[in-house]
Amino acid sequence: MSGGPIIPGLNEFDRPKRGFPRWAGFLIAVILGAGVLVGVWGFTAGGGPLSSLGQVSEELQPSGFRPTVDPDVFQVSVTSPQSGICPDQSVAVTTLESASEVVVAVSVTGPRNSSCQQGANSDSIWVDVVLKEALDDRPIIRSIDGEQLLRIR
Numbered sequence: 001m002s003g004g005p006i007i008p009g010l011n012e013f014d015r016p017k018r019g020f021p022r023w024a025g026f027l028i029a030v031i032l033g034a035g036v037l038v039g040v041w042g043f044t045a046g047g048g049p050l051s052s053l054g055q056v057s058e059e060l061q062p063s064g065f066r067p068t069v070d071p072d073v074f075q076v077s078v079t080s081p082q083s084g085i086c087p088d089q090s091v092a093v094t095t096l097e098s099a100s101e102v103v104v105a106v107s108v109t110g111p112r113n114s115s116c117q118q119g120a121n122s123d124s125i126w127v128d129v130v131l132k133e134a135l136d137d138r139p140i141i142r143s144i145d146g147e148q149l150l151r152i153r
Helices: 022-045
Strands: 055-067 073-079 090-097 102-111 124-130 140-142
Touching: 055 124, 055 140, 073 102, 090 124
Parallel strands: 102 140
Antiparallel strands: 055 073, 055 102, 073 124, 090 102
């Protein structure tokens, strides 16, 4: 009987190395790095798949309303913020309709790093509100404080 290994060149307890391949570590590092970059891009620039992270929203104060020719649409007068409304910002109106009243909330949303020149902005702007049903004689309520909006002619 021989005292050497069964296969020449290999020791008896040698086996293939099992472990984490080197390329897999690089792949995981690249994926994590790309995820961090997309997150930072969304937060700072307000763009990309995580753009909502880079958005800032400010609640605006509705001050009155006026009807339009269309019974399903009316306009709300909104006091603009001190900085004005920049072209890259959007004004959004949220309504909650019931059979007895319409509750209105208005907000302006824009990128966190928005920088636009302050123009000649008026004190108030008119925003169209589209309803599911005709306004008729339902009161329009401001969601911030529950006050009823007055009709402005």
